Amino acid sequence: xxxxxxxxxxxxxxxxKGILRFGKKGKLNPRYIGPYEILEKVGPLVYKLALPPxxxxxxxxxxxxxxxxxxxxxxxxxxxxxxxxxKDLTYEEAPEAILERKIHKLRNKDVALIxxxxxxxxxxxxxxxxxxxxxxxxxxxxx
Numbered sequence: 029x030x031x032x033x034x035x036x037x038x039x040x041x042x043x044x045k046g047i048l049r050f051g052k053k054g055k056l057n058p059r060y061i062g063p064y065e066i067l068e069k070v071g072p073l074v075y076k077l078a079l080p081p082x083x084x085x086x087x088x089x090x091x092x093x094x095x096x097x098x099x100x101x102x103x104x105x106x107x108x109x110x111x112x113x114x115k116d117l118t119y120e121e122a123p124e125a126i127l128e129r130k131i132h133k134l135r136n137k138d139v140a141l142i143x144x145x146x147x148x149x150x151x152x153x154x155x156x157x158x159x160x161x162x163x164x165x166x167x168x169x170x171x
Contacts, residue, residue: 029092031075036063036098039077039090063098122147123162123169127154 031037038060068076073092128143140159145151163170 029095029097031066031069031092031095031097033066033068035066036100037066037075037077037095038062038098039064040094040096060096123166124149126170127151129159 039062040060041058064077064079066075067078067088070076070089074089075092075095076089079086079088123144124147125145126142127145130141130143132139132141141156142159142162143154144157144162145154159170
């Protein structure tokens with residue numbers, strides 16, 4: 029596999045037993061992180077990557093076997109202009125529309141569920157929520 033300067037790639041991270049890296053443990057440990065941009069082709073099979081500051085302790089030159097091509101997908105890009113970002117770089121999700129309603133029957137009771145489309149997200153990212161919880165958290169929304 030060959031890559032060009034400026035392409036984006038994922039970096040393979042090995043899962044060593046007993047070592048906790050990248051915030052997750054066990055089966056949930058990511059196999060690949062990134063994507064990162066290729067800065068330079070050092071040799072025929074060796075590439076230099078642009079790593080973020082939190083990975084500055086890692087040497088940024090990798091063999092081609094440690095890389096996997098990143099295919100750009102517009103769904104991966106978050107449009108931050110839509111979000112109302114706080115000063116501490118957090119934002120709060122807010123419901124935009126109810127797409128569906130259904131009643132989930134348990135043994136002793138019925139639970140009302142609604143499929144909520146959230147602001148800044150498409151209908152394919154809608155989630156099922158308990159109606160009473162949405163009503164409690166966003167009282168003006170279901171009025």
